[in-house]
Amino acid sequence: xxxxxxxxxxxxxxxxxxxxxxxxxxxxxxxxxxxxxxxxxxxxxxxxxxxxxxxxxxxxxxxxxxxxxxxxxxxxxxxxxxxxxxxxxxxxxxxxxxxxxxxxxxxxxxxxxxxxxxxxxxxxxxxxxxxxxxxxxxxxxxxxxxxxxxxxxxxxxxxxxxxxxxxxxxxxxxxxxxxxxxxxxxxxxxxxxxxxxxxxxxxxxxxxxxxxxxxxxxxxxxxxxxxxxxxxxxxxxxxxxxxxxxxxxxxxxxxxxxxxxxxxxxxxxxxxxxxxxxxxxxxxxxxxxxxxxxxxxxxxxx
Amino acid sequence: xxxxxxxxxxxxxxxxxxxxxxxxxxxxxxxxxxxxxxxxxxxxxxxxxxxxxxxxxxxxxxxxxxxxxxxxxxxxxxxxxxxxxxxxxxxxxxxxxxxxxxxxxxxxxxxxxxxxxxxxxxxxxxxxxxxxxxxxxxxxxxxxxxxxxxxxxxxxxxxxxxxxxxxxxxxxxxxxxxxxxxxxxxxxxxxxxxxxxxxxxxxxxxxxxxxxxxxxxxxxxxxxxxxxxxxxxxxxxxxxxxxxxxxxxxxxxxxxxxxxxxxxxxxxxxxxxxxxxxxxxxxxxxxxxxxxxxxxxxxxxx
Numbered sequence: 001x002x003x004x005x006x007x008x009x010x011x012x013x014x015x016x017x018x019x020x021x022x023x024x025x026x027x028x029x030x031x032x033x034x035x036x037x038x039x040x041x042x043x044x045x046x047x048x049x050x051x052x053x054x055x056x057x058x059x060x061x062x063x064x065x066x067x068x069x070x071x072x073x074x075x076x077x078x079x080x081x082x083x084x085x086x087x088x089x090x091x092x093x094x095x096x097x098x099x100x101x102x103x104x105x106x107x108x109x110x111x112x113x114x115x116x117x118x119x120x121x122x123x124x125x126x127x128x129x130x131x132x133x134x135x136x137x138x139x140x141x142x143x144x145x146x147x148x149x150x151x152x153x154x155x156x157x158x159x160x161x162x163x164x165x166x167x168x169x170x171x172x173x174x175x176x177x178x179x180x181x182x183x184x185x186x187x188x189x190x191x192x193x194x195x196x197x198x199x200x201x202x203x204x205x206x207x208x209x210x211x212x213x214x215x216x217x218x219x220x221x222x223x224x225x226x227x228x229x230x231x232x233x234x235x236x237x238x239x240x241x242x243x244x245x246x247x248x249x250x251x252x253x254x255x256x257x258x259x260x261x262x263x264x265x266x267x268x269x270x271x272x273x274x275x276x277x278x279x280x281x282x283x284x285x286x287x288x289x290x291x292x293x294x295x296x297x298x299x300x301x302x
Numbered sequence: 303x304x305x306x307x308x309x310x311x312x313x314x315x316x317x318x319x320x321x322x323x324x325x326x327x328x329x330x331x332x333x334x335x336x337x338x339x340x341x342x343x344x345x346x347x348x349x350x351x352x353x354x355x356x357x358x359x360x361x362x363x364x365x366x367x368x369x370x371x372x373x374x375x376x377x378x379x380x381x382x383x384x385x386x387x388x389x390x391x392x393x394x395x396x397x398x399x400x401x402x403x404x405x406x407x408x409x410x411x412x413x414x415x416x417x418x419x420x421x422x423x424x425x426x427x428x429x430x431x432x433x434x435x436x437x438x439x440x441x442x443x444x445x446x447x448x449x450x451x452x453x454x455x456x457x458x459x460x461x462x463x464x465x466x467x468x469x470x471x472x473x474x475x476x477x478x479x480x481x482x483x484x485x486x487x488x489x490x491x492x493x494x495x496x497x498x499x500x501x502x503x504x505x506x507x508x509x510x511x512x513x514x515x516x517x518x519x520x521x522x523x524x525x526x527x528x529x530x531x532x533x534x535x536x537x538x539x540x541x542x543x544x545x546x547x548x549x550x551x552x553x554x555x556x557x558x559x560x561x562x563x564x565x566x567x568x569x570x571x572x573x574x575x576x577x578x579x580x581x582x583x584x585x586x587x588x589x590x591x592x593x594x595x596x597x598x599x600x601x602x603x604x
Contacts, residue, residue, distance in 0.1 A: 013600035017529075029316065037452065040319035056371050090573045090576065090577055091573075092569060092572060092573065096570075097576075098549060098550055098553050098574060099550065099553060099554060100569075102554065102557075102572075103569060104570075105569070107569040107570075107572075107573065109570070118577075120573065120574060120577060121566070121570050121573075121574070122524055124566075124602070125572065126574075126577050151361060161364055164600055186578055187577045187578065188576070189575065189576060189577060189578050189579040189581070189598075190579075190580035190581050190582070191549065191553070191579070191580065191581035192576055193553045193572070193574030193575050193576045193579065193581070194572050194573055194575065194598075195576065196573075196576060196577075197576065197577050198577050200393075224583075229531075229532055229580065229599075230531055230532070230535065240504035243546055243549070244545055244585075246398065247400060247493065247545070247583060247586055248401065250402055250403060251400050251401060251493070251495045252404065254306070255404075255600075264423065264426075266404075266405075266424050267405060267407070267409040269401075269409070269411075269434050270401060270405055270409075270495070270496050271392045271393075271394065271409065271411055271422065271496055271498075272422060272423070272426065272428075273488055273491065273495050273496065273497065273498065274392065274399075274490070274491060274493075274494055274495045274496030274498060275392055275420075275422060275428050275487075275489045275491060275498075275499050275500050276422075276428050276489065276491050277491040277492075277495065277583065278491050278492035278493065278531065278582065278585035279491070279495070279586065280490050280492070280493070280580065280581065280582055280583070281549060281582070281583060281594070284546070284581065286520070286564075292583070294348075294493070294495075295372060297531075300426070
């Protein structure tokens with residue numbers, strides 16, 4: 001099954017009718033719109049940025065009902081492939097981004113994407129490491145819920161490690177989970193400091209399975225060694241409006257996963273995290289919720 | 303010149319007499335004590351942790367007066383080599399560490415270190431990536447200043463990328479800079495979540511130079527490709543009691559360095575940081591100041 005990038009929604013809502021019912025284990029393919037929902041094009045310039053209609057941004061394709069998924073289950077999402085378009089955009093949007101006070105003016109750069117790299121600026125190339133910025137399930141609380149902030153149900157987490165070869169584990173909040181995804185990036189740094197990556201359309205091939213009664217407290221990612229700058233790791237997350245609380249939440253989740261998967265006592269798992277795990281600020285711009293992730297090499301779980 | 307690990311001090315103070323005057327460009331070698339100042343040994347057990355005398359912890363060897371260094375200059379420190387001892391300790395110290403509430407009891411593990419790895423737990427090996435936890439210059443404000451919190455003058459920054467092959471740039475606060483270092487780790491993760499790495503004695507070979515009137519606002523690290531899990535990068539820092547403010551400070555410093563070193567306009571440097579730089583929580587345990595670092599591959603500065 002192949003779903004089109006026009007079949008999107010712009011808020012999380014448990015009452016949205018699913019586009020399709022997906023059988024666990026089957027592969028399906030999803031085209032995603034860019035984060036501007038087509039408002040920006042390869043011909044856009046900085047002056048077009050202030051005109052963006054924010055009610056349309058970060059559209060996600062979906063939702064997909066997953067057969068048999070029930071609240072309290074874990075939804076295991078294998079990202080088999082993410083292919084990106086031949087161009088992307090990166091912008092400073094006034095009022096948005098970590099240095100919003102320093103950069104009050106709109107600024108847009110359009111990258112051409114070819115041969116595994118994006119030309120962000122004339123002569124400045126960034127390696128293409130495709131990722132899915134927004135992927136989540138419907139929150140159980142009545143909606144609509146806005147698209148920009150991520151939550152424990154996923155959404156706009158902007159974790160750059162959610163790319164080809166990665167496995168994402170989300171808690172299921174409603175019957176059928178109601179999975180949606182979009183907001184692909186051809187490249188992004190941990191933090192996404194200006195609020196945008198190389199924003200692009202994409203085609204994502206994926207497969208989902210359901211683990212009964214195994215919902216994680218917050219999303220978990222098993223990263224792929226192809227992910228730039230880090231190898232294969234288990235990454236737990238903390239999501240919320242305070243970076244310190246998110247760091248505590250991510251670390252607590254990692255210590256729990258180490259204990260659960262290896263049988264180590266929690267106090268030893270904590271020491272292992274201290275000497276071998278890395279805390280990353282995955283995003284610090286999707287107001288008002290930030291994501292901290294705690295990464296430990298998958299080899300420790302063998 | 304080779305300095306012994308007994309020649310330490312346990313607070314930062316601009317009035318401390320220097321051990322020696324170092325000529326810029328000359329190599330010298332510094333033995334460092336472990337963070338417990340020898341209070342813990344390879345025979346120590348968890349029950350020994352509560353007895354630690356905290357007035358002695360994190361001793362640094364020094365200070366070294368650097369010939370010609372003046373306030374407002376940059377002190378450029380090339381870490382040529384860090385060799386660590388054959389054992390190290392890792393502990394949960396009650397009241398200290400990111401998950402202090404979850405882990406109220408003392409817990410100690412002694413690692414044997416050989417063949418490039420530390421055996422943290424029976425059968426659980428961590429790659430040895432030596433680093434210097436505490437390295438800094440005397441603050442210009444009258445002291446003494448405690449050893450645990452880092453500051454813009456460096457100190458207990460616990461940035462795991464400050465290891466062999468790295469270059470650290472510190473602002474100079476007083477005549478002669480008064481450089482000191484200690485608190486080596488055989489391994490540590492970004493964040494140092496339990497508050498300790500694999501704590502060990504070390505021997506550090508280094509060389510310093512002075513750049514006139516070039517003090518960075520906060521410390522800068524040029525990391526070495528040998529550093530585990532990331533390649534060669536320029537890392538700027540933010541230091542303080544609020545992770546968000548530290549993230550802003552580190553990002554602002556990175557955008558400034560990109561512009562200064564490449565000539566790119568600030569608004570383009572900001573977009574480059576957004577798509578290619580990574581925010582890491584270097585330490586979140588050295589109360590009350592945390593360190594966030596922003597890393598961009600050195601290749602962008604070529």
